[in-house]
Amino acid sequence: MTRYIVRGWSLSLVFVVTMFISACNSNGWSKRELTIIDRSDSVMFVTTLPDDSVILRTPSVDVSMQELKSQELQTLMAKMLRTVTDPSQDGVGIAAPQVGINRRIIWVQRLDKEGEPFECYVNIRIDSLYGETRRGPEGCLSVPGYAGMVTRNTDVVISYADLGSGNLKKEHVEGYTAVIFQHECDHLDGILYVDRADSVFINQTWMDELKQYEFTRPDWW
Numbered sequence: 001m002t003r004y005i006v007r008g009w010s011l012s013l014v015f016v017v018t019m020f021i022s023a024c025n026s027n028g029w030s031k032r033e034l035t036i037i038d039r040s041d042s043v044m045f046v047t048t049l050p051d052d053s054v055i056l057r058t059p060s061v062d063v064s065m066q067e068l069k070s071q072e073l074q075t076l077m078a079k080m081l082r083t084v085t086d087p088s089q090d091g092v093g094i095a096a097p098q099v100g101i102n103r104r105i106i107w108v109q110r111l112d113k114e115g116e117p118f119e120c121y122v123n124i125r126i127d128s129l130y131g132e133t134r135r136g137p138e139g140c141l142s143v144p145g146y147a148g149m150v151t152r153n154t155d156v157v158i159s160y161a162d163l164g165s166g167n168l169k170k171e172h173v174e175g176y177t178a179v180i181f182q183h184e185c186d187h188l189d190g191i192l193y194v195d196r197a198d199s200v201f202i203n204q205t206w207m208d209e210l211k212q213y214e215f216t217r218p219d220w221w
Contacts, residue, residue, distance in 0.1 A: 028067040044099040060102040060188040095187035106184040112177040124160040131155030145207040148197030
């Protein structure tokens with residue numbers, strides 16, 4: 001999850017985790033994924049370092065056509081949106097690994113569009129990075145209370161699945177919204193902004209805000 005501010009696991013462990021999340025039932029979703037989707041509150045538990053390093057460092061897999069048409073995906077998308085827009089989170093983007101599900105699903109606030117709507121992207125990838133590179137601050141609810149200075153490209157071309165047909169769509173995105181896409185797509189590849197930052201520091205204002213909320217790991221997690 002991107003916070004709006006103006007690797008070290010063995011291959012064998014990653015393989016085991018990837019196989020675990022890929023063990024699917026008859027409708028395509030694994031038992032663990034179904035548990036998270038079904039039992040999570042409308043504001044989902046957000047994974048953080050270091051406790052959830054395995055999830056956050058595991059590359060995500062695509063959503064199949066069968067899963068794309070499922071009610072489970074609709075429920076997950078709705079809960080992810082409520083999570084990223086809740087005052088306790090206050091993000092401009094969220095990726096599925098941040099709610100415990102290693103699938104290529106993100107929500108991004110389109111600050112480049114009228115009304116700055118949140119939009120969901122499934123099976124998303126960044127096809128190309130170009131334009132200028134700029135250094136700017138980033139934060140992440142998976143690294144709560146901290147920020148870092150990261151260099152990102154100002155232009156990206158993304159591809160993703162159309163939610164209705166499953167057909168591939170492409171789009172060119174510019175500016176700070178392009179930065180959000182880069183941050184969220186990094187999550188899907190097991191990369192966090194702290195891996196790219198040239199400095200990381202305490203965001204005291206954010207630290208103070210966090211004190212008013214209680215973040216509790218569900219008993220069933």
